Amino acid sequence: MSFGQSGSGPFGGPPHQGGSGGSPGKGNDGPFGAFGPFNPFGGRGDDGDGAGGRGGAGRGPFGGGDGGEGGGARKGGQSRRPGRPSALVLTLISVVVLVGLFVLFTGVYTEILWFNQIGFADVFWTEIWTRVALFAVAAVVMAAAVWLSVRLAWKGRPQKAPSAGRDSLSQYQRQLEPMRRLVFVAVPVVVGLFAGSAAMNGWQTVLLFLNQEPYGKQDPQFGMDISFYLATLPFLGMLVSFLISVTLVAGIAGLLVHYLYGSIRVEERGGVTVEKPARIHVGVFAALFLLLQGVNYWLARYRTLQSQDGGWAGALYTDVHAVIPTSAILAVTAVIVAALFVVTILNGRWRVALVGTAVLVITSLVVGAGYPFLVQQYQVQPSERSLEAEYIKRNIEMTREAYGLHDVETTNYEGATDAEAGALAGESANTANIRLMDPNLLSQTYGQLQQFRPYYTFPDTLHVDRYEIEGETRDTVVSVRDVNVSEDQSWVNSHIVYTHGYGMVAADASEVAAQGRPKFLLSGIPTTGALADEKDYEPRIYFGTNSPEYSVVGAPEGAAPKERDRPQTADSGEDTAYTFSGDGGPSVGNLFNQLAYAVKFGSTELVLSSDVNEESQILYDRDPVERVQKVAPFLTVDSNAYPAIVDGRIQWIVDAYTTSDAFPYSTAQALGEATTDALNRNEQFNLSGQVNYIRNSVKATVDAYDGTVKLYAWDTEDPLLKAWQNVYPDIMHPYSEMSAELMDHVRYPEDMFKVQRELLGRYHVTDADDFYENNDAWSVPSDPTQDDDNVKQPPYYMTMQMPGQDEAAFSLTSTFIPQITQGAQQRNVLYGFLSADGDAGTGEDGQKRDSYGTLRLLELPRQTTVPGPGQAQANFDSNDSVSQELNLLRQGASDVINGNMITLPVAGGILYVQPVYVRSSGPTSYPTLRKVLVSFGDQVGFADTLEGALNQVFDGDSGAVTPEEQQEFDKGETGGGEAGDGGSDEGGSDEGETGGDTPAPAGSDLEKALKEAQDAIERGEEALAEGDWAEYGKQQDRLNKALEAAIAAEEEAKKAQD
Incomplete structure (x- = not known):
């Protein structure tokens, strides 16, 4: 008689009942002590005695189980009882579990608070309940x-x-x-x-x-x-x-x-x-698997239309004539074999089912793989061009449809290269709006002239928008003055004091002030200018691209303000404080919410600080792009948000897309690759993923003061947007609710344009034979202003009028050059020019202009060599007179910086305009515009003004209408701007200019004002170096007053001359 098995392991195994007859029983291992000799947590149990003896007792550091009962004999020996964990251990485990659960809970709870406060709770709960339902069902x-x-x-x-042969399985x-x-x-x-x-x-x-x-x-x-x-x-x-x-x-x-x-x-x-139960079991599951595999084969027929594996996207000749039919054959075969397994269940004979399975496998190899291979190899490849023509045509049509390229207005353009006098006389809509202010270079200039305090900052790249000024729409370079909190600040400064930026800054994109500085239309603190006054809009920016991770704002009525607001002004001898008065974030006015957010942000100060009170709100997730992405997770959000003053508020305008990678016959495009260029070199911050369908379906706004997000359904024909509106019927507004002022600032989305131009480089060709030959493929040229030849030139916003267009429109533009082929030399000649109409406003609420979004493509003749951007840059660099003057500008260790290369189709040809900036070597220097380069064909002009450069190119008189107030730059200056030129290392005037070309008469009011300004700058620099902020602020006030006096004196002098 054998005996019971005794368990062993860290907590001991349960006892086993004694067996019958034979040799002594062996102690077995518990669930955590298998093969005990190799497991420190439990060993093998003691051997049983013999017939009628006691069962073995398990061993292990925590004791074994009781011995089993011998067959008809006495009970086995008692095991040693496992040691019980101490109360301290149990308490610690409980605390760890509770803390973990609380951390998980706070993550969900704070999300609920955030979505409830912003008004998008439906988005959160719809996703949560859908996820929960899918989790539960699956x-x-x-x-x-x-x-x-x-x-x-x-x-x-x-x-x-x-049987005896199964002893191991029995064990x-x-x-x-x-x-x-x-x-x-x-x-x-x-x-x-x-x-x-x-x-x-x-x-x-x-x-x-x-x-x-x-x-x-x-x-x-x-x-x-x-x-x-x-x-x-x-x-x-x-x-x-x-x-x-x-x-x-x-x-x-x-x-x-x-x-x-x-x-x-x-x-x-x-x-x-x-055995029969196993036969039935296996047969049922085999039949189910084969039925599902048959469905999978059937669906694979449709998936061939989404394939990206061939030379062109979609189902090609081999797919249509071999892959799709064989997939249908395999689907039917799988269903038949499934039926054979059902027969096997009934009659118990495996032979037919196994033969059927073998036939299915052989069919999948021979018919599913071999036959398509033979068709491709011996039928398609010898006649690929003719056989694939129909399917290439499908790929062209569906790709253009999927990317919104089906309605591109294509025009054959002359591409003239001879510059004749007066050629630009009829091009005033273009020449009067040529952008000389480069938003990619002006950040440092804005910082020196408009920053005012080290806790403010401007982004590296500014934005181009347009505003109506005195009845005329002008392109402007705009930016917000965002808050900039250094990492070494205390918690109070980082999250209580420095909470928001202050004001918008805007400069005319085409006109230039004295000494090559921006002509500000909106500037200063408090904000003034031709664009708006501070009383016209709310200037505070709590939600921006550089806002702190979180800020705690709000206070009881009557409490002293703690947030650092605007710097001291002439009316106030010290910096002002402010208390946020909107509804911008969840409340942290109770201890529980404070604890939740303390866990979320890892900050005990949220619980302990006396600055957190019953009226406090916590502002977080403040980047406009991230904010829109969070409330609309089903959209792909453009990486560039831009600010605009709309209806008395600073609003961030954000474009969002519906995308898919499942559009039939459409070529897929990696978004990161398409959107990377000279200004966005890091794909990590660009759009991600791969798509083959995209629509700019949503325009979104984010209020810079209280973070309110509004989503406007823009593309009302998009079926994906309609579907998501069915899911979330209450989160989107029709674009008819957009105000006229908001509509005026809508523009064509930059990331979508980049994706479209990437595809249009190939898909401007609509003939299947030409597309097959691929001898007219284009690419986006490299940015000629960059040292790296592998970075693409970014598209540029500007107001322009395309040939055949009724009127000028705010447009987004790009150029094309021939795509380089293997073994061939790159030809940087212009083949195409693309523009997208970005003017949506009509002057009426909720009315969208019909021409908005129109893509216009100019195709240049191949027999005429029109320089591309790279060749135009090479012409500039190789011109002797240009080189000599640039060497003069570099005197005094100044840097010469080439601005963006603007391309314009005018006078039947292509005009290139490039502003040239100079920056001196001083620590407080900034780029100022000194020269303008112009080329048309092979003719090059280089002058102090745009008008002068144009006249040089067009035989002494271009006939162009240039910006009316364009001022000639100070020819006596060769270095860039510095604080001593009228700026400062932290701030400057609200205009950025102090004089013109005519020197002020000695002893005049103008001269006195300029001397006063210079003295204020020098004293301000000294105060800044010593960290005396109060004195620095006073000198800023002196500077502003002196500049105002200088401007007034200059105006008086002009009146006297008139």
Whole structure:
């Protein structure tokens, strides 16, 4: 008689019942002590005695289980009781668990507070409940399937004792038995949890499927509406993949149990015995798997239209004539083989099902892979051009449709290169708006002239917009004066005091002030200028691209303000303080919310600081792009938000896109590759992912003061947007609710334009034969102002009038040169010029201009060599007179900086304009405009003014109308601007200019004012060096007053001359 098995392990295994007859029993390991000699947490139990002896007692550091009962004899020996964990250990474990749960809870709770405060709770809860539903369904289905499979396999185990050849399996059975019930439940639960976690990520796919809208256009192969590919096919693919996973996992689990308990066994003399329960079990799961695989084969027919594997996107000749038919054959074959397994379940004969399975495998190899290979190799390749023509045409048409290129207005352009006198007389709409202020170089200039305090900053690249000034729309270079908190500041300074930026700064993009400085239209603190006065808008910026991670604002009525507001002015001898009065963030006025946010941001000060009170709000997630992305996770958000004064507020305007990678026959494009250029070299901060469909479906605004987000449905025809509006019916406003002022500042989105120009480089060709030859492919030229030849030239915003266009419009433009081919030399000649009409406003609320978004492409003749941007730059650099004058500008260790290369189609040819900036070597220097380079054909002009440079090119008289107030730069200056030139290292005037070309008469009011300004600058620099901020502020006031006096004196002098 054998004896009971004793468990061992860290907590001891349960006792086993004594067996019957024979040799002494062996102690077995517990669940955590398998093969005890190699496990420090539990060893093998003691050997039993013999017939009628006692069972073995388990060993281990925490004690073994009780010995089993011998067959009809006395009870086994008692085990040593496991040591109980101390109260301290239990308390520590409980605390750790509670803290972990609280951290998880605060993450969800703070998100709820944020979404409730901003008014987008529906977005949060819709995503949460959809994720929870998917998790629950997937977890339950997977767990139930695995549990049922395992349970049925165990129930169907043979009842007779296993043969001697199965001793090893019997040992595994005995080891499993004490914890069998636990394992049979735990394994399905764990597998279900994994399945549920994976399924949650498909929440957008499910919502899009359930709320889809028809596209209204059919695919050219199957005649299915495009929405089938955008919404239905991805969902069906996800569903079938999940069910196949369930079938495989559950089937394998059941198969293992059948084998472990002997329902499937390998006989000693060869062969495999399958008991009836196992046969039924295996047959059912094999049939289910094959049925699902048949569905998968059938869906694969449609997925060929989304393929990117061939030379062109979509189903090509081989796909249509070989892959699609064979996929249908395989689908039918899989269903037939599934039926054979059902027959096997009934008659118990495996031969037919196994033969059918072999046929399916062979068919998939021969028909599914071999036949398409033969068709491609021996039928298509010898006649590829003619056979693929129809499918290339499909690719062209569907790609242009998917990227909004189907309505491009293409014009053959003359490309004249001879510059004749008076040629620009009829081009006033273009020449009067040529942008000389480079937004990519002016950040330092704005900083020196308009920063005023070290806790303010300007972005590296400014923005181009347009405003109406005295009845005329002018291009402007704009930026906000954002807050800049250094990392070494205290918590109070970083999160209580320095909470917001202050004011907008704008300069005319075309006109230039004295000494090459910007002509400010909006500047200073308090804000003044031709564009607006501070009383016209709220200047404080709590939500911006450089805002602190979080700020705590708000105070009880009557409490002393603590936020640093604007610097001291003539009316105030010290910096002013301010208290936020809007509704911009969740409340942290109670201890629980304070604790939650203290955990979120890892800051105990949120609980301990006396500056956090019952009226406090916490502002976070403050970047406009991130804010829009958070409230609209189903959109792809443009990486560039730009500010505008709209209806008395600073509003960030953000473009957002609906995208897909499932559009049939459309070529995929990596967004990061397309949007990377000289100004956005780091793909990490650009759009990510790969798409083959994109629409600018949404315009969004973010209020710079209180962070309010508004989403406007812009592309009302986009089926993806319609679907998401079905999901979230209350979060979007129709664009008819946009004010006229907001509509005036809408522009064509930059990232979308970059994607479109990348595709248009190939897909401007619409003839299949020409497209196949690929001998007219274009590329975006490298930026000629950069040392790196591998960075693309960015597109430029400007007001211009294209040939054939009725009137000038604010446009986004780019150029094309021939695409370099392997082994050929790069030719930097112009092949194409692209513009997108960005004027949406009509002057009326909610009215969109019909021409907005029109893409216009000029194609230049191949027989005429029109210089591209790189060649134009080379012409500038190689011109002797230009080189000599640039060397003069470099005297005194000054840097000469080439501004952006503006390209304009005028007078039947291409005009290039490049501003030349000079920056002196001083620590407080900044770039100032000193010269203008112009070229038309091979003619080069280089002068102090745009008008002068144009006249040099066009035979002494271009006939151009240039900006009326353009001032000639100070010819006596060769260095760039410095604080001593009228600026300062922290601030400057509200105009940035102090004089013209005519020197002030000695002893005049103007001369006195300028001397006063110079003295204020010098004293301000000394105060700044000593860290005396109060004195620095006083000198800034002196500077402002002196400059105002200088301007007034200059105006008086002009009047006297008139």
